[in-house]
Amino acid sequence: MTWLPESLRALRRDMLFITLLVAAIVFAVVMPSRLPDWPGLVDWPTIAALTGLLILTRAVDSSGALEVAGRWLIDRMSTRRVAALGLVAATAVLSMLLTNDVALFVMVPLALTMCRIARMPATRLVVFQALAVNAGSMLTPIGNPQNLFLWQQWNNGFGGFVWAMLPLAGIALILLLALTALAFPAEPLEVHGRGDESVDRTMLLVAALLYVPFIVLADLRYVGWALLGVMVVFVAFRRRVVASIDWGLLLTFVLMFIDLRLLAGLSAVKSFVAGLGLDHATHLYVTGALASQIVSNVPAAILLAEYSQDWRTLAYGVNVGGFGFVLGSLANLIALRLLGEKKAWATFHLWSTPFFVAVALLGWLLL
Secondary structure (H helix, E strand, O other): OOOOOHHHHHHHHOHHHHHHHHHHHHHHHHOHHHHHHHHHHOOHHHHHHHHHHHHHHHHHHHHOHHHHHHHHHHOOOOEHHHHHHHHHHHHHHHHHHHOHHHHHHHHHHHHHHHHHHHOOOHHHHHHHHHHHHHHHHOOOOOOOHHHHHHHHHHOOOHHHHHHHHHHHHHHHHHHHHHHHHHHOOOOEOOOOOOOOOOOOHHHHHHHHHHHHHHHHHHHOOOHHHHHHHHHHHHHHHOHHHHHOOOHHHHHHHHHHHHHHHHHHOOHHHHHHHHOOOOOOHHHHHHHHHHHHHHHOHHHHHHHHOOOOOOHHHHHHHHHHOOOOOHHHOHHHHHHHHHHOOOOHHHHHHHHHHHHHHHHHHHHHHHO
C-alpha cells in the first residue's frame, strides 16, 4: 500500500468516504442489475474539471508564491483588527480563484504562525477563515465543488454564474467583514520572524499560463481536452504535483454521484421529495440550505439537482447551507482539522450559526 498516494491511504480514516463506500456496497447487493449503469451516473465533466483545478492549484501552492504573498501582507498590518480583516479578506479572495480547500491549506497555517508570534486568538481567526471561504467561494463556479458541479451540469457560462451569485456573495462578504471588525480589537500587532521565502518561479509560471486556458476550455465544454493538456504538461514537467493532489477527494466525489443518484431514483425518495414542492423557489432554497446542514452542501446539490432545473435557487440554497452546522461544508471540517483544537467546535458554532441565519434570510429576500 506504500506505493499509493497519501490521499488514498488516508481514506481508511475518512468517515465520509467509508460511509459512501458502504452505501455503494449495499446498493450493489440490493440492486445488482444497476451495476452496469454506475459509470453513467457519474458527472464526468465535473470530475475532469475538479481534477484539472486540483493539479493547477497544487502547483501554485507548491511553488511557494502564496506563502510569500501572505507574509508580505502580514508585514504591513498594524493592529489585530487590521490583521484579521486582511487575512479574512485574502482567504475569501483566494477561495474565489483557487477553491475553498486550497485557500484554507494556504491561509490557515499562515494565520496560525502569526497567532503564535503575536498572541492572537487562533481559534476565532480560523473560524472566521472558514466563514470566509464559504462566503468567497460562492461567487465563482470554481470556488467550491458544489458550484463546479452546477456549472458543468447546466452549462450556464462562467460570467453568467458569477453575475447570478454576485448579490448573495457580496452581501455575505460585507456582513462577514463587518462581523470581523467587531470580533477583533484594534490592539497593536507586532510580528517577528520570517520563514522560507523561496519561490519555484518556473512552476508558478507554467500553472499561471495554463490556468486561464483551462477555465475557458471548461466553459466551452471541452474540459476533457483541457484536463488532458494539463496532465501531459505536469506529468512531463513536475510529476510530483500530479501524484500529490487529493485523489481521495476525487474518488469520494465519484461515489457521491453514484450513491446519491441511486438514492434519488428510489420510489420512496421520489415520493418524499415530490411532497416538498421543489417547483417553488422558496421551498427549493430552504430545502437546499437545511439539507446541507445534515449531509453537507455538495451531496445536497447533487441530490436536489435530480428534482429541479432552477440552478440559481439551488446554488443559493446549498451555498448558504455551507454556514451553520460544521457538516454544512467540507471546508469547515478542513479548517477545524488544520487548527487541531477539540474545543474549536463550540466556538465555530457560536459564530457560524447566527451567521447562517442572517445570510439565509438575506438570501431569501434576494430571491
